[in-house]
Amino acid sequence: xxxxxxxxxxxxxxxxxxxxxxxxxxxxxxxxxxxxxxxxxxxxxxxxxxxxxxxxxxxxxxxxxxxxxxxxxxxxxxxxxxxxxxxxxxxxxxxxxxxxxxxxxxxxxxxxxxxxxxxxxxxxxxxxxxxxxxxxxxxxxxxxxxxxxxxxxxxxxxxxxxxxxxxxxxxxxxxxxxxxxxxxxxxxxxxxxxxxxxxxxxxxxxxxxxxxxxxxxxxxxxxxxxxxxxxxxxxxxxxxxxxxxxxxxxxxxxxxxxxxxxxxxxxxxxxxxxxxxxxxxxxxxxxxxxxxxxxxxxxxxxxxxxxxxxxxxxxxxxxxxxxxxxxxxxxxxxxxxxxxxxxxxxxxxxxxxx
Numbered sequence: 001x002x003x004x005x006x007x008x009x010x011x012x013x014x015x016x017x018x019x020x021x022x023x024x025x026x027x028x029x030x031x032x033x034x035x036x037x038x039x040x041x042x043x044x045x046x047x048x049x050x051x052x053x054x055x056x057x058x059x060x061x062x063x064x065x066x067x068x069x070x071x072x073x074x075x076x077x078x079x080x081x082x083x084x085x086x087x088x089x090x091x092x093x094x095x096x097x098x099x100x101x102x103x104x105x106x107x108x109x110x111x112x113x114x115x116x117x118x119x120x121x122x123x124x125x126x127x128x129x130x131x132x133x134x135x136x137x138x139x140x141x142x143x144x145x146x147x148x149x150x151x152x153x154x155x156x157x158x159x160x161x162x163x164x165x166x167x168x169x170x171x172x173x174x175x176x177x178x179x180x181x182x183x184x185x186x187x188x189x190x191x192x193x194x195x196x197x198x199x200x201x202x203x204x205x206x207x208x209x210x211x212x213x214x215x216x217x218x219x220x221x222x223x224x225x226x227x228x229x230x231x232x233x234x235x236x237x238x239x240x241x242x243x244x245x246x247x248x249x250x251x252x253x254x255x256x257x258x259x260x261x262x263x264x265x266x267x268x269x270x271x272x273x274x275x276x277x278x279x280x281x282x283x284x285x286x287x288x289x290x291x292x293x294x295x296x297x298x299x300x301x302x303x304x305x306x307x308x309x310x311x312x313x314x315x316x317x318x319x320x321x322x323x324x325x326x327x328x329x330x331x332x333x334x335x336x337x338x339x340x341x342x343x344x345x346x347x348x349x350x351x352x353x354x
Contacts, residue, residue, distance in 0.1 A: 044291035044312070048305045056258055056310035064257035065314055072250035072319040076102045078243030082146065085232040085239070087139045088222055089131045097337065100330040101125055107327020110285040110320055118144065128338055138223030145182040148276070150240040152179050155272040161265035163300050168273075175276060189224035247271055247319075254315045258307060266301040273297040285320050 080099030084092060101121040109117030118140050126136035152175045159172070226233055252267045262270070277293040278286060294312035295305055303311070 038288060044288070044295045044309065048309060052306040053309045053313075056307060057313055059258075060254075060310070060314060061257040064253050065318065068250040068253035068257070068315075069318045069322060071246045071253070072315075073322050074246040075243040075319070076106055076323065078239045078246065079143070079147075082236045082239035082243070083139065083143045085229075085236040086142045086146065086226055087125070087131065088135060088225070088229075089129055093125070093128055097125075097128060097334065100334050100337075103323055103326050103330040104334065106323040107325075107330070110324045110327075113284055124334065128334070128341070134217075134220050135223040138220045142186070142224060142226055145186075146236055146240050148175060149179050149182065150237065150244060151272045151276050152176065154241075154244065154268050155276070158265040158268045158272070161263075162269050165300060167296075168300065171273070171276065186224055186227050189221050190227035192221055193225040194228055244271070244275075247275075250318060251315055254318065255311060257314070258310055260303055260307055260311060262301065262303075269301060270294065270297045285324075286316070290316050 077099050080102040081095055083102065084095055084098040087098075101124060104124070105117035105121035107117070108120050109115045119137065122137040122140040123133055125131060125139075126133035129136065152172075155172065155175070159168075162168075226236075248267050248271045251271045252262060252264075255262045255267065274290065274293040274297060277289065291309060291312045294315070295308045298308035298311065299305070
């Protein structure tokens with residue numbers, strides 16, 4: 001087992017995360033995300049009695065809200081387990097590393113404009129792995145694609161039981177198109193790696209035999225070739241559906257805490273729409289955008305605006321606060337893990353005589 005017999009260095013700090021949170025990303029997030037969030041927040045609260053909303057929040061069943069917290073955050077745990085199955089590396093870091101990186105990425109996205117959390121977790125995984133950064137970042141993109149496909153399947157399953165306004169039909173068409181594009185890209189990468197003579201030839205080349213550009217393109221393609229590992233793909237979708245099931249059960253508990261009666265199809269629909277809407281640029285933590293998505297989707301299933309706003313506040317708080325608070329502890333644990341790993345590698349490397 002690795003030991004902690006070396007003093008920490010400044011180089012051990014997660015500078016990769018700091019680089020991912022560039023000034024350009026923050027400025028872009030502020031310029032684009034904040035105005036959009038303000039607009040959606042205004043759309044969500046216009047015409048509603050905020051006093052009625054606050055009364056609903058205060059009168060919620062506290063025990064049901066507390067019970068919802070672990071289920072809401074289990075989503076991040078299962079997403080971490082899923083992500084590990086989508087990474088091509090031998091050996092891979094253990095499950096705790098991927099789960100910790102999910103919480104670090106979530107915490108960064110919650111507080112920093114521009115949503116750099118996914119980039120940060122991908123880059124940090126590349127350093128911990130060690131895995132080529134192009135491949136680790138590609139695994140993050142594939143991980144998010146699995147989210148989209150999973151939510152699309154769940155949304156399709158509940159469509160027969162809810163009304164279908166025009167915006168919902170458009171959403172289904174857009175997400176369906178994205179799902180087809182993702183399937184085409186993954187199938188193409190699988191063919192190149194496993195069936196193409198050029199792909200098999202390049203797989204045998206060493207790092208020194210490739211240019212920097214070809215090395216990174218190769219890392220991206222091989223990161224996309226997850227269909228080469230059907231068991232991993234099946235496990236990834238299994239963890240994805242379990243995780244979203246936990247999140248939807250948490251949403252149902254919050255609805256019950258507020259006295260809102262939603263059947264299974266309705267809660268799947270609401271959480272599915274809100275989660276797919278995360279792609280909309282917004283302020284950190286989706287504040288404003290989240291409220292509008294909840295109000296809009298809950299109106300389809302017959303929930304009043306004031307009740308929907310109360311639901312949006314509590315359902316967002318049960319994951320936003322725990323993830324934001326746990327992020328720094330997860331980063332601390334990852335830093336210690338990286339130090340121990342480097343120490344173990346240094347101890348195992350034989351010293352060379354002068």
